[in-house]
Amino acid sequence: TGYTVTSNPGGFTGTSATASSITVTGLTNGTEYTFTVVAKNGVGSSAASAPSKAVMPRGSGGSGGSGGSGGSGGNGGSSNIDPIRSTNGNLTLPLGKVGEMSLDGKILITVPANASDKELKITIEELSEIPGLLANHEVLASSIFEILKNYSGNFSKPVTLTFTFDPTKVKDNQTIALFYYDEGKKAWVEVPGGKIDGNQIRVEVNHFTKFAVLVVDKKSGLPIVATESTEVNFSDIAGHWAEETIKQAVRQGIVNGYTDGSFKPDATITRAEFVTMLMNAWKPSNGNTTLSFTDTNEIPTWAKKAITQAVESGILSGYTDGSFRPDGNIARMEMAMMIAKAYGAKIPTDVATGFSDESEIPEWAKGAVFMIKQIGIVKGRDGNQFAPKETVTRAEAVTVIMNLLHVKKIE
Template sequence: MQKFKKTAMITLAFFILSGVMTAFPVSVSAGFLSAYDVLKLDYPEVVANIVAGGCNEGEIKEFLIALETDVSKRGTLNEANFNSIMYQSFEEVIQWRAHRNVFRALLKSYGDEIEYTLDNSELHPDLVPIRNAVMKSLLGEEEKPPVSGGGVTTSPNSDINQAISAELSKSAKVIQVDVSKYPELVLPGSLLNDVSRKGKTLELSWSGLKITLPPGAVNMDSEDKLTISAKTLSSAREAETAQKAGTNLKLISEIYDIQVSTLETPRNFAFTKPVDIALTYSIRETTEVQKSLALYFYNEKNLDWEKLSGNHDLSARYIRVTTNQPGKYALFAAVAATVTAEPEPVSSSFIDITGHWAEQDINIMYQKGLVSGVTTFMFEPERSITRAEFAAIMLRAMGEQPGTYMTGRFYDVPADAWYFSAVNRAAEVGIISGYSSTSFGPRDPVTREQIAAIISRAMQIKNKGAAVSDSEVPFRLNVFADQKNISIWARNGVAFAAANNIVKGRSATEFAPHATATRAEATAMILRMYNQL
């Protein structure tokens, strides 16, 4: 089985790189059977070669149907997520026994091309025209000749490309662009080549992260495209990955997974010249913590964090390193310094959070007086948080006092309830509203999309966070495979919260909007909001 899987993954690499997969339509309604017919009509030699390798057309069609089912679960394809989604689907379907004949046929018929692709980390020259043509058809692009003087083509972030192009004729040597609303950025090769020819440096800024490309950092064809993905890990993955640093280091920043690819080099991409990567940290950190900070790179092979030598600017609160290697980056501080900055709180008496992914967040929130336990020794991190609990924590995190009320506005919030003043004040401020003018539902659970919407509203009340326009919402939500399940009323709020690193998926690809939020999840999200107020 292991040998087959290895062989299958080699075939997968070829399949993605060669563009055979890109013959499939983006629209789920189109179906893979019609895609097979298109492939057979436009590229009959591909089908003939696969059949000649030892499988029949029926097996090819069955394979495409299985692949369609898996891809349809992962959201809409676009230029930015194309390679990653296809790899995920292939990794799943590739292991099914029913499709072994198809993979063996591919390996037999395209052995030389596979070997060339793996050895060179780029397309075999004979395959480039096919892949480019199909990609344009797949993603709805028109055939256009290369555009000079900036080369801005249609992409999910066309506004960014236009902004960069507009700076080419100006005297400034550094083009600074805020790209925080785009976790995945697609830049045309023609545009990047123009930036290099002008001798300009391109500085791309996300929330907490800055990547600086000097002239000539990227060497690519004008018709190619560069995708830069700068995403933070989900809470569970962040906790798991941070633990690899050991007990002597404490994670201070988000963990940024920086991935770079081009159409011709979707894997193992390396910059031609080193680029600068800078991570920022909060002003809340004490001087002791700041002095102990260092930027680390996660070694995927050794499964550990490597300390990097870089420039630490204490006044601007960032650390910058020079590298040509994409991957995971984060800021860590020495434990001795973090103890000074964050004394170990009494919340260590919560026996049910030891080893929990949100243990650190819960302790910090408890120390700040923003959350409390269900009992002296129990926090119940996995229990669903109620609307009353959430309203009270939000009110405290925003620095609002509960207030004194003789009468309440909600009939189901009695005057003798512990949350009476908090709920009424939260409703008065506009943080959270009732089901109606008289009903609040204090004991009801809160869904993840409701929390995102409420936190977004609170941040906007405080005039904090990067705004997200209506036109940007679909692209911002597209990182979640289940984004179609997000309620219409909550989409703007979830997009805003995601853009400002308040919410993360329950997995790398799913947001789970209708799942009830746990006390741990709510605590972590509110802490991220609190750190930005």
């Protein structure tokens, strides 16, 4: 019988024939660690224990020193610095403090003491729509997260990132790796040294940007690319009227599901989400001007480029009060206007839409509603109603956008 203790971060190990005292070497003073224990005998190995209480090796005179000591299953050592923790994706870390922050159990960031020479303010944002970031249709095993700090430049000490990924995305002869997005090259670059433990991968980085776990070929290490034959499975679309359209849109990189395996086809979609989805399909090359909406600072980072592209393309103009209202649910009449403008033809005036609720459709939207009905992009709801002021579901948004692409393709 023997025992192996493993540190997190770092993956440093120590072994012993007894569990009373196990030394783990290679640890860094000022870095906080947890430890897990695996017992081994002639039959095999046990599952890893739950992580120990976090400890931090100290310098001379400290318990464990630079080597660190893991006694009784990895609980050795002591810390003279209590870490500052956050679980909501926002952390302010004073100079000299250790920090640990997470978001919804999907990502964990561990910042050692003195990784920066100034106060740190860190934010994590999970990107729900990702215009242009999956241009080659890379297969995600996690969400894309954008991690930002309050100043430019690299850290003076490595910062540890731990990502939880979906193992069901990984097929035979495939594995996963953590990548960061190179804004200059517009490409995903692998972060070296990733250590996989169950459904988590841990890496050390010296800077923050956008990160994601991608599925890669086990032999070449290159990202797997989704194709038309790539299987798309969501837990909540089987038998849904838009099932096949949703799958097609996902394969084309227009929309994604959620990390819990669902798509939520009947959930409403916000204005920011719809514009992002539309630009993912339209793929305009612009998007470099500065937005001037009165609520620009409320637009999520992941949506700003798509909204800028829509404004520059003449598809979007916002409200008369100068706002965009990114988190507001998009109404069907607003959707009709954006789709009609994306189609590109002149929007007619003084027309009758032919829907039974014609009187409910505002004059400014009637031409757009008439146009997209005539060319087969929208059919309306039950009772030949357009329901102009009703909100749009994710399934409806996907269907309308895919219909638009189909109409443009056959013209």
